Amino acid sequence: MTHLIQTKAVVQSEVILDTTAGKASLSFLKTSAGINLSIMQSDFADPVKMRYEPPFEPMGMGFCLCGNTEDNVDGFKHMSVMKPGETVLNWSNCLSGLTQTIGSGKTMTVGLFLNHDQLSALADRYEQKLPKLLQKPPDVFTQRKDAITPSMRETIQHIVQCPFHGLTRDLFLEGKVLELMTYKLEQLDTDRYQRAGDQLKQADLDRVRYAAELLIKEPENAPCLDQLARTVGMSRTKFHDSFLKVYGVTPFDYLQSHRLRIARFYMLEGKMNVTEAAFAVGYSSSNYFSRAFKKFFGVSPKQYCKTHLKSVPDDNA
Numbered sequence: 001m002t003h004l005i006q007t008k009a010v011v012q013s014e015v016i017l018d019t020t021a022g023k024a025s026l027s028f029l030k031t032s033a034g035i036n037l038s039i040m041q042s043d044f045a046d047p048v049k050m051r052y053e054p055p056f057e058p059m060g061m062g063f064c065l066c067g068n069t070e071d072n073v074d075g076f077k078h079m080s081v082m083k084p085g086e087t088v089l090n091w092s093n094c095l096s097g098l099t100q101t102i103g104s105g106k107t108m109t110v111g112l113f114l115n116h117d118q119l120s121a122l123a124d125r126y127e128q129k130l131p132k133l134l135q136k137p138p139d140v141f142t143q144r145k146d147a148i149t150p151s152m153r154e155t156i157q158h159i160v161q162c163p164f165h166g167l168t169r170d171l172f173l174e175g176k177v178l179e180l181m182t183y184k185l186e187q188l189d190t191d192r193y194q195r196a197g198d199q200l201k202q203a204d205l206d207r208v209r210y211a212a213e214l215l216i217k218e219p220e221n222a223p224c225l226d227q228l229a230r231t232v233g234m235s236r237t238k239f240h241d242s243f244l245k246v247y248g249v250t251p252f253d254y255l256q257s258h259r260l261r262i263a264r265f266y267m268l269e270g271k272m273n274v275t276e277a278a279f280a281v282g283y284s285s286s287n288y289f290s291r292a293f294k295k296f297f298g299v300s301p302k303q304y305c306k307t308h309l310k311s312v313p314d315d316n317a
Helices: 116-125 150-160 166-188 191-199 202-217 225-232 236-247 251-268 274-280 286-297 301-308
Strands: 003-008 013-019 022-030 036-044 048-053 059-066 069-073 079-082 086-091 098-102 105-114 142-147
Touching (some): 036 098, 059 166, 079 086, 086 166, 105 166, 150 166, 150 251, 202 225, 202 236, 202 251, 225 236, 225 251, 236 251, 251 274, 251 301, 274 286, 274 301, 286 301
Antiparallel strands (some): 022 036, 059 086, 059 105, 069 079, 069 098
16 A cells, blocks of 8 residues: 655655655755755655646755655656665756655655756855756756765764754754765766776676665674675675776775774764774774874874763773
8 A cells, every 4th residue: 555645845844744644754955056955754655746846956865775666757657766875866957746755664754856047156165167967958858867976875864863953953954964965076077987887787886886875784793705705696706896886996995994984973973982892883993094094084083082082981092
């Protein structure tokens, strides 16, 4: 059984949905830069269709952490499916209606919505040229899928787990929205993603993206290179080379950057010291973790915490 719920495309504040299918929370914020942020968390026993009515922002950037969503745009046969670990760019200047199907089980997505003039104004403010894909509005519905990078995932976690309220919350989220937008623009401006799509078969590209998701699903217990290659059905050498083409780094470096960013987040929460954060993300040696952290961020974890926190949990590392 599929349930249908109607709502506006642009809403300020928060909406709590309590249906016979389950519950959902939709939070919305419009930043001073004109970017609309949405955070959707749901847990449905059955699929639920959300019917959105105008006004619409023509450009949407979606990020899926868990669950599956399916967007059907009025007047288009094209159907947009977003799966865990994916980020999707949708762009159309003629949206008249949108129906989103949210799958059963737990789902969590974050969305950024804006128009071309707002994006151009942001680029002009920072004297930055937009990626070719975004330099002019498309004549037809345009979509592009990529994998959520470790940097994006860390920022999304900060957005979803925002500890502040009221004005402080809005100011915090304003900065995080711009940060997430920066990572997305950087991804769209990187030629290697297009080259990887040209050089690899779609099936191999999907295998590599699935492997990247497995790598960071449980960073404290991540599979080794041989295990990953076997899981996705590729030889060790082909998997390593394909991963490097898609992400520009080796699987080990991809995992390590994710571990270090998550550990940094744990320490900045003020609930873990250096050793605890290191063990939490899979390092067996706090000394090795400290060396890797300093190489990646330019300072030791202890010094980083002293700079960004008023108090640092006791640690002997």
